[in-house]
Amino acid sequence: MITAILSVLLLQAPDPIAAEAKFRALLDRVERAGLSVPELPEGARELEGLLTPALPKDLRDRYTVVRAQAVVLSTLHAHFIKNKGAALEVWATGRAVTGKIVDVTKRTVQITRPEGTQDFGYSELDADWVLGAIRETFPKDGDAPLLRGLWLAKGAKWDAAFLALGGVTTDHPLAAEARKRGLDVAVAGFDAIVRGRRWTESIARLEALDKLAPDDARLKTARDKLLDAMVETGKEHCRKKSKGPMQEIIDLITKHFPAGADRIEDIREAGRWIKITDPKKFGVAAVKGPPWLLEPKEGDSAFTGWLKESAEKYEGIAAVVRIPKGEETMGGLLWDDRAHIVSISGKTSTVGVYRGNRGEMLPNVFSKDIALEGRHHLSARFRNGSFVVQYNGAEIYRHEGKADGFEVLGLNAHKGKAWFDEVWLLKKE
Numbered sequence: 001m002i003t004a005i006l007s008v009l010l011l012q013a014p015d016p017i018a019a020e021a022k023f024r025a026l027l028d029r030v031e032r033a034g035l036s037v038p039e040l041p042e043g044a045r046e047l048e049g050l051l052t053p054a055l056p057k058d059l060r061d062r063y064t065v066v067r068a069q070a071v072v073l074s075t076l077h078a079h080f081i082k083n084k085g086a087a088l089e090v091w092a093t094g095r096a097v098t099g100k101i102v103d104v105t106k107r108t109v110q111i112t113r114p115e116g117t118q119d120f121g122y123s124e125l126d127a128d129w130v131l132g133a134i135r136e137t138f139p140k141d142g143d144a145p146l147l148r149g150l151w152l153a154k155g156a157k158w159d160a161a162f163l164a165l166g167g168v169t170t171d172h173p174l175a176a177e178a179r180k181r182g183l184d185v186a187v188a189g190f191d192a193i194v195r196g197r198r199w200t201e202s203i204a205r206l207e208a209l210d211k212l213a214p215d216d217a218r219l220k221t222a223r224d225k226l227l228d229a230m231v232e233t234g235k236e237h238c239r240k241k242s243k244g245p246m247q248e249i250i251d252l253i254t255k256h257f258p259a260g261a262d263r264i265e266d267i268r269e270a271g272r273w274i275k276i277t278d279p280k281k282f283g284v285a286a287v288k289g290p291p292w293l294l295e296p297k298e299g300d301s302a303f304t305g306w307l308k309e310s311a312e313k314y315e316g317i318a319a320v321v322r323i324p325k326g327e328e329t330m331g332g333l334l335w336d337d338r339a340h341i342v343s344i345s346g347k348t349s350t351v352g353v354y355r356g357n358r359g360e361m362l363p364n365v366f367s368k369d370i371a372l373e374g375r376h377h378l379s380a381r382f383r384n385g386s387f388v389v390q391y392n393g394a395e396i397y398r399h400e401g402k403a404d405g406f407e408v409l410g411l412n413a414h415k416g417k418a419w420f421d422e423v424w425l426l427k428k429e
Contacts, residue, residue, distance in 0.1 A: 016054055019050065019052065019054075019055075020055060020056070020059070022050060023047065023050045023051070023055055023059060023063075024059060026043065026046060026047055026050065027047060027059060027062055027063060027066065029043065030043030030044065030046075030047065030066055031062070031066065034107075034123065035069065035073050035107065035121070035122040035123050036106050036107050036122075037073060037074060037077045037106050037107075038106070039106070040066070040069060040070045040073055040074075041070045041071075041073065041074040043066070043070070044063075044066050044067050044069075044070035044071075045070075047063050047066065047067075048063075048067070051063060061172055061173060061174070064146070064150065064172060065150050065154055065174060067147065068146070068147040068148075068150040068151045068154070069151060069154065071138075071139060071147050072130060072131070072134070072138075072147070072148075072151045073122060075134045075137055075138055075139070076122065076125075076130055076133065076134050077104065078137070079133060079134050079137060080101055080104040080109050081104050083101055084101050084102075084103075084104060085100065085101065085102075086100065086101060087099065087100045088100075088101065090109070090111065090120065090125060090129065090133075091125065091126035091128075091129035092120045092124045092125050092126065093120075093124050094126075097111060097113070097118075097120070098113065099111040099112050099113035099118075100112050100113075102117065105119075107121055107122060108120060108121050108122070109122070109125075126155075126157075127151060127152050127154070127155025127156075127157045127160075128152060128155075128157050128160045130151075131148055131151065131152070145164060145165070145167065145168050146165070146168050146170055146172070146175070148164050149161050149164035149165035149168060149175060149178060150172065150174055150175065152164055152178070153165075153174045153175065153177065153178040154174065158177075158178055158181035158182040158184070158185050159182045159185040159186050159189065160182075161175075161178035161182055162178050162179055162181070162182020162183055162185075162186060162212065163182070163186075163208075163212070165178055165179065165182075166211070166212040179212075179213070183209070183212075183213055183216060183218065183219075184218075186205075186209055187209075187218050187219070187222055190202065190205055190206065190209075190222050190226075191222075191225070193205060194225060194226050194229050195229075197229070197233060199226075199230055199249065199252055200252070202226050203226070203252065203256050206219065206222060206223055206226060207256075209222075210223075224394070227253070227257055227260060227263060228393050228394070230249050230252065230253060231249075231253075231263045231266055231267055231393065232393070233249060234246050234249040234250060234253075234266075234267035234270070235266065235267055235270035236270075237249065237267075238267055238268065238269075238270035238271045239270050239271050241271070246267060249267065250264050250267060250268075262383070262388070262395060265383065266393070269315075269316075269426060272315075272426055272427050272428075272429065273316075273318070273424045273425070273426050273427075274424060274425050274426075274427055275422065275423070275424055276290075276423040276424065276425060277289060277290070279292055279305075280308070281307065281308055281309070282305035282306065282307055282308065282410070282411055282423070283305050283306055283308055284305045284411070290419075290420050290421055290422060290423055291322075291419050291420060291421045292305075292411075292419070292420045292423075293417060293418075293419055293420075294331065294411060294412070294413035294417070294418050294419075294420060295413055295416070295417045295418075296413060296414070296415070296416075301414060301415055302412060302413065302414040302415070303412070303413050304334065304338075304410045304411065304412045305410055305411040305412075306408060306409070306410040307408065307409040307410060307425075311335070311405070311406040311407060311408050311409045312404065312405070312406075313427060313428060314405075314406065314409065314425045314426055314427055314428065315381060315382045315383070315405060315406075315426045315427070315428050316379060316380060316381035316382065316424075316425070316426030317333055317335070317379065317380055317406075317409045317423075317424070317425055317426070318333075318377065318378065318379035318380075318422075318423070318424040318425075318426070319332070319333060319377075319378055319379075319411060319420050319421075319422060319423045319424070320375065320376065320377050320378075320420070320421040320422040321343075321344050321376045321378055321418055321419070321420060321421070322376065322418070322419040322420075322421055323344055323345075323346035323372060323416075323417075323418055323419075324346075324416075324417050324418075324419065326346075327346045327416040327417050327418075328345075328346050328347035328415060328416050329345075329346045329347075329413055329414065329415055329416030329417055329418045330343040330344070330345045330346070330347075330352075330412075330413075330414040330415060330416075330418075331343055331344055331346075331412065331413045331414070331416075331417075331418025331419075331420075332344055332378050332411075332412055332418075333378050333379075333380055333409070333410070333411065333412065334409075334410045334411075334412045335380060335387075335406050335407070335408060335409050335410070336358075336406065336407045336408060337358050337407065337408055338358055338359075338362070339355065339356065339357065339358050339362075340353075340354070340355050340362075340380070340387065341353070341354040341355075341362060341412065342354075342378050342380060342389050342391075342396075342397075343378075343412065343414070344370070344372075344376045344378070344418075346372060346416065348367075349369060349370060349371070349372050350367050350368060350369055350370060351367070351368050351370050351376065351378070351391045351396065352364050352366060352367045352368075353365050353366035353367075353389055353396065353397040355399065365397065365399075366389075366396055366397045368391070368396065370391075374392075375392065376391070376392070377390075377391070377392050377393065377422075378390070378391060379424075381426060382401055382405035382406055385400065385401060386398050386399060386400055386401050387399055387400075387401040409425075411423065
């Protein structure tokens with residue numbers, strides 16, 4: 001008797017291969033139907049009845065996208081039916097269209113305007129606008145955030161999908177793609193906000209992104225760019241003696257960049273930097289400028305243009321250095337009679353700091369790869385008892401200095417030519 005019952009149950013159990021084939025065929029048909037009512041919602045319901053955990057993951061992932069589209073489309077279709085005859089604005093084909101709904105079909109909404117009547121396919125409607133239009137009537141199921149995110153990702157609204165999926169735990173491949181692409185779009189858009197000097201908005205956007213992708217290196221880069229831009233703008237205000245706007249930036253940095261104390265000092269001291277235009281100040285044989293070209297004399301390995309006045313008057317030196325193409329020069333700044341050097345190397349494409357004893361080969365204490373084609377702003381300051389070395393505004397090295405600061409300052413070209421496009425000195429307060 002038991003054997004007979006088992007035989008009947010085995011005969012009734014669905015064949016997994018046949019079940020998968022049936023599900024796959026229906027899924028293919030529903031996907032081909034596209035955004036169409038009632039085909040898409042009905043197809044999604046039929047697929048739900050055939051769905052089992054035993055199906056391959058790729059099929060289950062495809063079904064989840066179909067379900068997301070079905071839920072959104074059926075809600076949107078009902079929204080249009082309800083508002084038939086009413087005037088509204090829709091976003092379609094990248095523009096706003098204002099008119100009256102005169103018809104709703106399985107694939108389109110028909111809108112009449114003074115210019116005429118036009119059909120807009122559901123696939124032409126902006127995916128982000130669609131969710132906004134049905135916000136109040138969209139189902140509040142537990143997986144609603146996932147469905148909204150997949151709808152946006154399927155419509156290539158990567159930044160919006162990234163934000164929508166921020167709190168969703170899922171291994172869906174389209175969600176993973178949305179997180180990757182969405183962050184790319186968000187970071188690219190962030191650059192434009194920074195260029196517009198919209199500091200509060202930039203900080204808020206960055207903090208929101210950081211919560212969604214806390215370990216992403218691109219956000220650290222974006223944060224560094226934001227701080228650099230704020231500091232440079234703060235310096236402009238300092239030089240113009242615009243104390244109010246300068247203080248606003250300092251307050252923002254204090255609040256949102258806890259490690260930014262030194263950058264605040266960069267802002268406060270900006271008005272004390274003096275641009276040097278007389279080459280005689282460094283013993284350089286050149287016309288007024290810069291740019292000045294420094295090159296070792298024949299038989300010498302280096303040329304140093306020493307500051308011809310006491311370095312005690314100054315707390316810093318800075319220069320924009322450019323290495324001519326093909327040169328293997330090390331060009332940069334030195335102080336304390338060659339005991340400290342920061343330079344750009346044309347041979348190794350690096351910025352390096354060298355520190356040691358006078359008269360000896362100085363060991364390299366810091367090195368970083370750089371693109372020689374870029375701008376190279378080097379600076380050395382005496383600040384709070386330490387020598388602080390910066391490259392393009394960012395600190396790269398710091399070490400304890402003497403109580404009275406710099407002894408001597410100079411510009412240096414070693415084993416080749418180096419252009420000094422700008423030269424600055426920081427006078428003491």
